[in-house]
Amino acid sequence: MLRLIARRLAISLPVLLGVTVLVFLILHLIPGDPAQIMLFGSRPTPQQIEQLRAQLGLNQPLPLQYALYIGRLVHGDLGQSFITGRPTVDEIAQRLPDTLELTLAAMLVAVVIGMPIGIVGGVRPGSWADRLGSGFAVLGVAVPYFWFALVLILLFAVDLRVLPSLGEGSWSAIILPAVSLGWGLSAIIARLLRNNLVEIYQQPYMQVARAKGLSERMMLYGHALKNALIPVVTILGLQFGNVLSGAVVVEVIFGRPGIGSYLVQAIQAKDIPVVQSVVLFIAVIYILINLVVDLAYGILDPRIRLSWVRS
Amino acid sequence: MSEPDGSNGRWELTPGSATANLTRRRFMGLLGGAGSVVLGGGGLVSLLDACSSGSSSGASGGNQKLTMAVFQEPDTLDPSASGLITVGTISQCVFDHLIWKLPNQSGFLPGLATSWQVSTDASAYTFKLRQDVKFHDGTPFDANAVKVTFDHIVDPATKSKSAAGALGPYKETQVLDKYTAKVVFSQPNAAFMNEVAGFSIVSPAALQKFGADFARNPVGTGPFKFKEYVVGQHVTVERNPDYNWGPSALRSGPPTLSEITFRILADPGTRFNALQTGEIQFAPNLNPQDIAKVKGDSRYKVYQIASTGMPWNIMINAQKSPTDELPVRQALQYATDQASIIKTLFFGLHQAADSVFTPITPGYDRATQAIYSYNPTKAGQLLDQAGWTKGSNGMRQKNGQALSLKFINISGFGFDGISQLMQSQFKDVGIAVDISDQSFPAVGDAYNRGDHHLADFFYYDVDPYFVRAIFGADQIAHGFNWEHYSNPALDALADKANATADATQRNTLYRQAGQMVMEAAVIIPIYNSDGLFVGTSALKGIQFTVNAFPLFHNASM
Secondary structure: HHHHHHHHHHHHHHHHHHHHHHHHHHHHOOOOHHHHHHHHHHOOOOHHHHHHHHOOOOOOHHHHHHHHHHHHHHOOOOOOOOOOEEHHHHHHHHHHHHHHHHHHHHHHHHHHHHHHHHHHHHHOOHHHHHHHHHHHHHHHHHHOHHHHHHHHHHHHHHHHHOOOOOOOOOOOHHHHHHHHHHHHHHHHHHHHHHHHHHHHOOOOHHHHHHOOOOOOOHHHHHHHHHHHHOOOOOOOOHHHHHHHHHHHHHHHOOOOOOHHHHHHHHHHHOOOOHHHHHHHHHHHHHHHHHHHHHHHHHOHHHHHHHHEEEO | OOOOOHHHHHOOOOOOOOOOOOOOOOOOOOOOOOOOOOOOOOOOOOOHHOOOOOOOOOOOOOEEEEEEEOOOOOOOOOOOOOHHHHHHHHHHHHOOEEEEEEOOOOOOOOOOEEEEEEOOOEEEEEEEOOOOOOOOOOOOOOOHHHHHHHHHOHHHHHOOOHHHHOOOOEEEEEEEEEEEEEEEEEOOOOOOOHHHHHHOOOHHHHHHHHHHHHHHOOOOOOOOOEEEEEOEEEEEEEOOOOOOOOOOOOOOHHHHHHHEEEEEOOOOHHHHHHHHOOOEEEEEEOOOOHHHEEEEEEEOOEEEEEEEOOOEEEEEEEOOOOOOOHHHHHHHHOOHHHHHHHHHHHHHOOOOOOOOOOOOOOOHHHHHOOOOOOHHHHHHHHHHHHEEEEOOOOEEEEEOOOOOOEEEEEOOOHHHHHHHHHHEEEEEEOOEEEEEEOOOOOHHHHHHHHOEEEEEEEEOOOOHHHHHHHHHHHHHOOOOOOOOOOHHHHHHHHHHHHHHOOOHHHHHHHHHHHHHHHOEEEEEEEOOOOOEEEEOOOOOOOOOOOOOOOOOOOOOO
């Protein structure tokens, strides 16, 4: 298993390198000169702009700029923010916990809402509860989370006054952002789990189990759910990236600090080192999560565990 | 940093999106994201009301905490370095000025300086200082602090985004005695008198102690002390109990509010929600439709605060055919229906502009500058006389050339709707307009080249000397003379005004300059630059600077 982890991490290095190339290129291809933007308010002379460009290393050829960036990266130096002059690592470290908190809370919401709905529908397909759940799932996938967030705010914060409209400052502040961000995913989970369960209940081993006289409860928890959960875990992993990117918008709507709102701000200001660092961080998290998902497979499915040993 | 023409740093057009480079004293209207521009208003709360009770009413020492929304993350909390409106707002709490200039108060008011003297050529300013003032770190305020502040502004290491430009051709500050400072310029700089009311005096001891970290540990003499800055979340300031040197027009003693939290909320919708739930009590730059919604609501108070500067306007390229013809430019003035633009796009929350200056800017003169008003018939007559006659399709042409203008609009800048409405208004008089959107700041190149006939512009400044930077003949190729208007007489007038210490004479010169620009018809004023805030009705006593920064000296809840 350790070898597996090592191998997966090694494979992810080229992925990360690809990410740095892409982000670097995109940022330099967007029109707008960072030096010009930074100096704009002070009516700079062309010489002053040139001087700042030189200071920031922007006057060098792109391949060299990239090579220098990678060189610093290897030494653990992610650069300084053009705007504040502070290391981007510090800036991100101050904001990352807020984003992780929101993302994890949203995943939790998704699981807590999505699983029961999926199970009820999967065990009793065609029942009124199943239909209600399916309707919910369609809505959840169809309704954009930023719109849903606004509706939640209007209802629970502005009208009913039971929850704060701002997503930071008290313990209850996380509820609305987490629900708006996790709702769509809960619908995906519910639908997937339901369909898996429906399929599994038709498998011969389930019929055998029923013939042996196992209780419904044993059938569900002992046999059906474990098998039905494997694709759900995959989806959770795959969707983590989506939830993280959704956090960008949700953070802005709820006025929450985090790397999402920070990224938006940095892109607008062409704060290149910050954008590069934030995207790199997100890529690393993404890769790590995928690794965790792969490992979780093994825990849920002995056949997969066995294939690790063989390889 | 200072240019001989003294025109540096006076330009503050800024895009809604780029939060990095916004300037503090002039530029107010950061347009948060596409289409969410919000400034301006319709005289909802008079300044008299807003600036009512002065001195020391109300109890001090209570526990009144205000939460105000700000729409940007601070880049630095050093007022000498930052160019952001948010930092300017916070700095008004933490720092003091040598002298003050307030709306509805004639002349200048004593601040940290008790009296001042200007040399006849307006190149040296001597300030007699208060002797009873202490910085928040306990060190006493004296003439050295004035010197250190101005030296810090022009220090290249400070990377000043706004203050250095406002300071102009600064040479040095001489400490004549412990409480007398003389600020000297390398050439006449009459604008300094208005600008000095905006500079924040910083603690030399703190500057030395924190070095570059002063950016996160601002120390001044203001009514509130800096308490904390939580990145991405808020900046908090607390009452300075020792404060006893505020201008009497504001409140001389310690403030009533015990604490102000500036919540960073980038989205105007988020700010409005939080205002409705009571999580914040004061918010800038809300969406016009939201402001319109609470306008008659007794739970809220809408503050529409006039600002000095140049109105939101459309610049006309005076060197590109056909707008190089004066009658064409004049026709555009008469064809523009400001009232309808303000009503349609801003729910009537702005005041129509009629000059190159806003009404409270020195140099504004309605009689000689407000020479155009909406009159499509007159626009048609002018064009007919100039040979631009209507064809069968209702559009005008002359000698086979169609009367067609290129409007380069800065997307997401607050002019998207304005440009579209003007396109339709101009069509009504037979002028075709082709709008192309460009992003900021790349658009500056196109404007400097003169690719456009029509361009977007607005500007917040406390001194009318900005006409030199915006209309100066030497500002066409690289500066902000996007009207490509070249008139040596105007340049000479502005330079003469900036070398004139006498305020009355100066105003006369700027009145002439304003008239000159309006007669040349190179800008179409749309609405007056202003500040628009909404507060809860429980919040009282907020006052404002002449460029619409809120002041909390006498605020209470």
